[in-house]
Amino acid sequence: MTGRQRRSTVTFAALALCVAVRLVAAQAPAAPLGIGRPATADEVRALDIDVMPDGRGLPVGRGTPTEGAVIYASKCAACHGANGEGGSAERLVGRNDGDSFAFATNPRLARTIGSYWPYATTLYDYTSRSMPFGQPGTLAPDETYSLVAYLLFRNGVIPEDAVIDKASLPKVAMPARDRFVPDNRDGGSVVR
Amino acid sequence: MSDSSRSARGRPSKVSRRQALLTGAAGLVGAAAAPLEGQTADQAARVRVPADPTKIQGPGGTDVGARSPFERPARVSMGGGARRTSTQTPLQDLTGIITPADLHFERHHAGVPAIDPDRYSLLIHGLVERPMSFTLADLKRFPARSVIRFLECSGNGGRAYRREPADLDVTPQQIDGLTSTSEWTGVPLSTLFREVGASPKAAWFLAEAMDAAVMTRSVPIAKAYDDAMVVYAQNGEAIRPEQGYPVRLFLPGFEGSSNVKWLRRLELADDPFMTREETSKYTDPLPDGTARMFSFVMDAKSVITEPAAPDRLTGPGWWEIRGLAWSGRGRISRVDVSADGGRTWRAATLDEPVLPKCHTRFRLPWRWDGAEAVLMSRATDETGYVQPTTGALMAARGPSTSYHFNNIRAWRVARDGSVRLAGAPA
Numbered sequence: 001m002t003g004r005q006r007r008s009t010v011t012f013a014a015l016a017l018c019v020a021v022r023l024v025a026a027q028a029p030a031a032p033l034g035i036g037r038p039a040t041a042d043e044v045r046a047l048d049i050d051v052m053p054d055g056r057g058l059p060v061g062r063g064t065p066t067e068g069a070v071i072y073a074s075k076c077a078a079c080h081g082a083n084g085e086g087g088s089a090e091r092l093v094g095r096n097d098g099d100s101f102a103f104a105t106n107p108r109l110a111r112t113i114g115s116y117w118p119y120a121t122t123l124y125d126y127t128s129r130s131m132p133f134g135q136p137g138t139l140a141p142d143e144t145y146s147l148v149a150y151l152l153f154r155n156g157v158i159p160e161d162a163v164i165d166k167a168s169l170p171k172v173a174m175p176a177r178d179r180f181v182p183d184n185r186d187g188g189s190v191v192r
Numbered sequence: 193m194s195d196s197s198r199s200a201r202g203r204p205s206k207v208s209r210r211q212a213l214l215t216g217a218a219g220l221v222g223a224a225a226a227p228l229e230g231q232t233a234d235q236a237a238r239v240r241v242p243a244d245p246t247k248i249q250g251p252g253g254t255d256v257g258a259r260s261p262f263e264r265p266a267r268v269s270m271g272g273g274a275r276r277t278s279t280q281t282p283l284q285d286l287t288g289i290i291t292p293a294d295l296h297f298e299r300h301h302a303g304v305p306a307i308d309p310d311r312y313s314l315l316i317h318g319l320v321e322r323p324m325s326f327t328l329a330d331l332k333r334f335p336a337r338s339v340i341r342f343l344e345c346s347g348n349g350g351r352a353y354r355r356e357p358a359d360l361d362v363t364p365q366q367i368d369g370l371t372s373t374s375e376w377t378g379v380p381l382s383t384l385f386r387e388v389g390a391s392p393k394a395a396w397f398l399a400e401a402m403d404a405a406v407m408t409r410s411v412p413i414a415k416a417y418d419d420a421m422v423v424y425a426q427n428g429e430a431i432r433p434e435q436g437y438p439v440r441l442f443l444p445g446f447e448g449s450s451n452v453k454w455l456r457r458l459e460l461a462d463d464p465f466m467t468r469e470e471t472s473k474y475t476d477p478l479p480d481g482t483a484r485m486f487s488f489v490m491d492a493k494s495v496i497t498e499p500a501a502p503d504r505l506t507g508p509g510w511w512e513i514r515g516l517a518w519s520g521r522g523r524i525s526r527v528d529v530s531a532d533g534g535r536t537w538r539a540a541t542l543d544e545p546v547l548p549k550c551h552t553r554f555r556l557p558w559r560w561d562g563a564e565a566v567l568m569s570r571a572t573d574e575t576g577y578v579q580p581t582t583g584a585l586m587a588a589r590g591p592s593t594s595y596h597f598n599n600i601r602a603w604r605v606a607r608d609g610s611v612r613l614a615g616a617p618a
Contacts, residue, residue, distance in 0.1 A: 036325060036387065047456065050467075101481045105592060130302070136405070
């Protein structure tokens with residue numbers, strides 16, 4: 001093989017490699033082990049029901065405290081009490097004097113949506129996925145927005161004429177919002 | 193053994209313990225009969241066996257084994273009522289470190305769902321290159337891993353923290369029975385996250401169950417690349433329904449509720465989802481008027497399981513103090529035991545294996561002189577963390593904080609040999 005031939009062979013090989021690399025790169029990146037199958041957009045939509053604090057995941061719909069009061073009486077009051085005072089299920093309504101957050105030292109403080117929940121979006125997420133206890137996951141978006149509005153109103157967080165929807169719910173300022181801190185335990189000699 | 197008052201375990205008080213179990217379970221097990229005239233309940237409940245088993249052929253093999261009818265360890269419910277939402281492992285009836293799968297503690301929020309494994313799939317999506325769906329067969333095809341690790345509810349031990357006078361007649365099971373240890377087998381979560389092409393922007397992932405609560409928790413992505421697993425087997429067989437059949441998330445050392453059972457979906461995201469469980473429930477109020485959130489790791493803890501209520505020591509002499517220690521941060525490095533209420537301590541022997549994030553069995557021989565004694569155990573883990581006194585933990589957390597009760601437990605042995613949880617100092 002002459003030197004010229006060798007150079008042209010090397011050039012051709014490099015060119016072929018470049019083409020091959022470009023072909024692979026143009027396709028979707030391959031899964032390392034190739035086990036499982038791609039999920040369709042419909043499959044993801046069917047299960048992706050979560051709501052995040054900034055409102056991501058909230059559906060179209062709306063509700064008011066007045067509308068929520070009617071739904072609450074028929075679907076929630078049996079367990080949570082006529083006024084959210086609790087029953088066979090936990091208390092939902094109430095604020096502590098001065099919005100005290102002394103839960104670690106005062107066992108009598110009531111843990112409610114108004115006194116302890118940091119994010120209003122959590123109320124939508126949980127109500128829509130887990131409630132009512134006997135018929136979980138059956139509330140329509142308007143019903144859920146209405147119940148959320150009613151419970152926020154009864155906890156003194158929003159006024160009675162408020163309308164709750166995907167734009168307004170993430171903006172609701174919960175009384176306990178700034179009370180939560182990250183975990184600072186990390187082993188070692190200090191008890192925290 | 194000729195002494196008929198002693199059980200097969202050689203534990204004098206075991207008879208009364210079994211009697212209590214039989215009384216409670218009589219209607220279920222069928223072994224117990226109504227006492228005849230002159231019989232005690234325990235005598236009536238005694239299983240009939242040949243007087244001399246060397247003189248009669250025994251029955252042949254069976255498809256599925258069962259415990260000796262003389263042994264009836266059982267979970268107990270924390271609350272009353274027919275609809276149990278949590279049951280506790282009988283720590284005082286178990287030896288070694290492995291919890292039999294049918295005695296593993298339970299905690300569920302909407303009952304135990306029935307799931308057909310042939311229709312099961314796990315969806316992984318969000319901040320990934322390829323949203324993907326995995327069948328149970330797919331998950332079992334991935335390179336597998338088995339680990340022996342504890343799993344503990346973050347509310348475990350509340351009774352040993354508050355020590356209300358009315359709440360002292362409790363067994364190790366009723367105090368600390370929300371912890372269990374199993375061998376878990378499954379796929380490292382990192383393997384699955386590489387398969388879907390997890391984005392470097394993903395900082396958290398949501399784990400979602402397919403029970404009627406559609407239970408959810410957010411977990412930092414770092415745990416996925418540390419030691420998180422998606423598991424389908426427990427102690428060599430498929431996971432039990434109440435433990436998440438067919439597939440659960442397993443996060444070694446993290447509080448139980450984040451180990452989402454009946455796992456149907458993982459969504460990778462830039463921020464935590466702030467679900468109900470991780471905001472309004474599994475958070476820890478602190479004395480400074482804040483509440484700690486995402487307090488996942490279970491700190492080092494230990495409990496003496498023998499002697500403990502309802503044991504009654506039959507007399508002075510040598511007894512072995514036995515118990516369990518564990519830490520969500522790694523291995524137990526030592527356990528110290530005191531028989532005089534914490535004035536003096538002696539290092540206990542740790543049984544092999546001593547595994548990270550796993551129940552560790554400790555033992556110490558103790559010569560009881562017949563006087564009142566207060567038994568305590570104190571675990572230290574490999575980070576140097578020492579299980580705190582109740583006072584130290586209460587100073588850090590406040591008397592009515594909600595979870596992570598890892599203070600030193602104390603048992604008071606009375607002069608008559610009875611053992612009871614020691615109350616708070618007056």
